[in-house]
Amino acid sequence: MSTLDLFHQAQPGQRIAMGAQAFILPGFAEPWLDRLLPALEAIQREAPFRQMMTKGGRRMSVQTTACGKLGWVSNEYGYRYSPIDPDSGQPWPTMPDCLLELAQHAAREAGFNDFHPDTCLINRYLPGARMGLHQDKDECDFNAPIVSISLGMPATFLFGGFKRSDRPARTILNHGDVAVWGGVDRMRFHGVMPLGDIPHPQLGSQRINLTLRKAG
Ligand SMILES: O=C(O)CCC(=O)C(=O)O
Numbered sequence: 749m750s751t752l753d754l755f756h757q758a759q760p761g762q763r764i765a766m767g768a769q770a771f772i773l774p775g776f777a778e779p780w781l782d783r784l785l786p787a788l789e790a791i792q793r794e795a796p797f798r799q800m801m802t803k804g805g806r807r808m809s810v811q812t813t814a815c816g817k818l819g820w821v822s823n824e825y826g827y828r829y830s831p832i833d834p835d836s837g838q839p840w841p842t843m844p845d846c847l848l849e850l851a852q853h854a855a856r857e858a859g860f861n862d863f864h865p866d867t868c869l870i871n872r873y874l875p876g877a878r879m880g881l882h883q884d885k886d887e888c889d890f891n892a893p894i895v896s897i898s899l900g901m902p903a904t905f906l907f908g909g910f911k912r913s914d915r916p917a918r919t920i921l922n923h924g925d926v927a928v929w930g931g932v933d934r935m936r937f938h939g940v941m942p943l944g945d946i947p948h949p950q951l952g953s954q955r956i957n958l959t960l961r962k963a964g
């Protein structure tokens with residue numbers, strides 16, 4: 749048994765508050781990982797990672813794909829949710845049951861009982877990739893929380909205020925950690941610092957982040 753297992757056994761149901769309705773749930777995804785990791789590989793085969801454009805017409809450093817009824821897509825004019833993967837012309841891969849189940853359990857743990865996500869954005873960070881401070885605001889329903897699952901290499905997550913210039917708090921997100929934010933904290937600016945390169949035993953030199961939302 750690793751020290752990590754001991755830590756999680758010693759702290760069942762631990763919640764680290766980032767705000768009144770924003771929490772990190774350390775290791776919360778672990779019971780689902782045996783099912784989730786193979787399901788993710790199947791999704792990547794059906795809808796491979798690609799690099800989307802920012803509104804400024806530059807390539808994002810993070811690679812993305814999606815599953816669920818909707819996927820987040822971009823071109824140089826902006827971002828939107830689409831039921832079709834523009835690369836394949838096909839609907840996005842179905843959201844695996846284990847992913848939905850994990851997201852709903854995590855939402856409940858953070859105080860959000862009726863979470864019905866219709867999209868999961870899958871972000872892949874290779875060493876050096878980052879995500880600048882932003883708000884998630886392309887969704888139709890801001891009442892639903894955001895559930896964000898971290899896999900692979902650790903990352904420094906930035907969780908700020910309601911203005912881009914508000915100085916963000918920094919938290920490390922490790923393999924199996926889940927962050928949930930909603931309600932009064934739904935529109936907080938957040939981002940990810942440039943990733944280092946400490947290869948993960950299972951996933952190697954990458955971090956995969958799964959972000960579930962109610963978009964439609
Ligand atoms: O990778 C992360 O932890 C955050 C991802 C995120 O904020 C997003 O996809 O909107």
Ligand SMILES: [Fe+2]
Pocket residue numbers: 882883884938
């Ligand atoms: Fe975000």
